[in-house]
Amino acid sequence: MKKILMREYGSEDVLFEANENIPSITANQILIRMVAASINNIDTVIRKQGLPASVPTGLQPKFPHLLGQDFSGIVTQIGENVTEFQVGDHVIGITFTGTYSEYIAVDEASYVAKVPNDLDLIPLGGLGVVSSTAWRSVIGHGQVKPNQRVLIHGGAGGVGSMAIQLAKNAGAYVITTATESNKDFLKELGADEIIDYTTVNFEEVIHDIDLVIDTVGGITQDKSYRVMKSSGKMFSTAQVPDQKKAVEYGVEAQYISSDIRTETLHSIINLYTEKKLIVRVNKIYPFTLDGIKTSHKDFENGPNNGKRIISFNK
Template sequence: MKKMMLSQYGDVDVMHLVDVDRPTPADHQILVKTTAIGVNDPDIAIRAHGPFPTMPKKLKPVLPHSLGQDFSGIVAAVGSAVQRFAVGDHVVGMAFMHTYAEYILLDDSALVATVPQDLDLIPLGGFLLGTATAYAATIRDGQAQAGQTILVHGGAGGVGSQAIQLAKSTGATVIATGSAQQADFMQALGADKTIDYQTQDFTKLVANLDLVVNLTGPKTLANSYQVVKKGGRITSVNALIDPIKTRLRGITGTYSKGMLSVEELNQLVDLYRQGKLTVPVDQEYPFELAAIQQAHRDFQSGGNTGKKIIVFQDQD
């Protein structure tokens, strides 16, 4: 089988495809034939600069290694002790740092869920990471509820597009920031109002918010405390909360991590099945080296609306 590997960090040309033996699952493992994977921020950052300094030691990859987190596929083989999955099951899941491969080997206790076989697996390849992060920031930590007014920063990206939908599903009023070109896209996802971050100052347009979900950087976060009402909440996924500012303003701040239980994943899959949650696909790329490199270039260029998905061709 083919697998994308890194032997050093840097520009897209450090990625290369190798032929390796297809793994055989042990008693408590499953082997998934990969259908599609999402291109995500960690792929770009780790490929370019190596593991994040804040990563726990046990999670830090060591060269040579692959990339990738979320995936969809079909179970190709199961170990003798596996009960949760069967050959032929359609699944979505997470496999930290090794989804850029035609087959993925996982423990049967991994964050994987079956999905109905009538669902298209291609968009589901980019479902889990963005949805998990959005769920943590919006529902679990943000405690979004009906009647609230919620601001989502970076509403057009892979995480933001999910955060808008999740916030809207609670019955909240949703405001989202993005570029003017992304406004129609964010409104189609459920945003009641959009703010052009390039030409408008959100601090002059909104106030007394119940929740701010920051999916951008530290500068936006620093300016967001002032628009949250006393007793409100602010969550952030890529910039640390300032505990002094939250305490002075009487608000709750949480640095959100997209860690899900299998039960939570099944709940999100059910929302997807009901059509209450979708994965907007920006562009698809075949699992070929030049196309993978281009997917990384396109992601880095910014202005993303939805997910970039790498799609695997049928293989023996």
């Protein structure tokens, strides 16, 4: 089977193709033939420089390293102790052992779940990471309630677009920052108010925000403190918030990552099946070395409006 690995940190040119045997599975694992995966920010960050220095050395990538986290695919083999899956099941999930591979082996008890076989697995390859991160921000930690005011920065991106939909499903009034070109798409997702950050300073036109979801960081995050209610919450996927400013403004501010619980994934799948969540596909790339390299270049150059998907069948 084909794999795309990285040999060291650096540009997309550190990626290379290898051929290996299909993984053997243990009694508690399932073997999945990959259908789709997606490019996430963490993939390009790890490729360029690895995980932050605060992460223990033992958890840093070892070379050659297999990138990729979310996936969709079809179960082709099950271990003798597996009870939740059968050969032929369509599944999605997240793994931290890499997805740029034609086959992957994952534990039955890991972050993987069945989806109806009539769903298109291509967009589902980009559902796991962004939806789980948005879920944790909006539902898990954010605990959004009806009529609360939610501000989502970067609403047209992967996490932002999911956060808009989850917040609207919870009954919130949703404001998002984006460019004018994405206005129709964001309205379709349910955004109540769209602020074009290229022409308007959002901190001058909104106030009394209960929850901020920050996918941008930098000066955008700094300005967000000014529009929040006292005792409001801010969750950022872009950078660790300044705790001194959080105390100064009387708000909670945290860096956030994915909610890796199977029950969360089942809830997300239910919403997707009921058409209460959609995945916007920005572009589909073939599972080739050139395809992966191009997807990384495109992701870094942006804009990333929706998901960049790797198709193993293309």
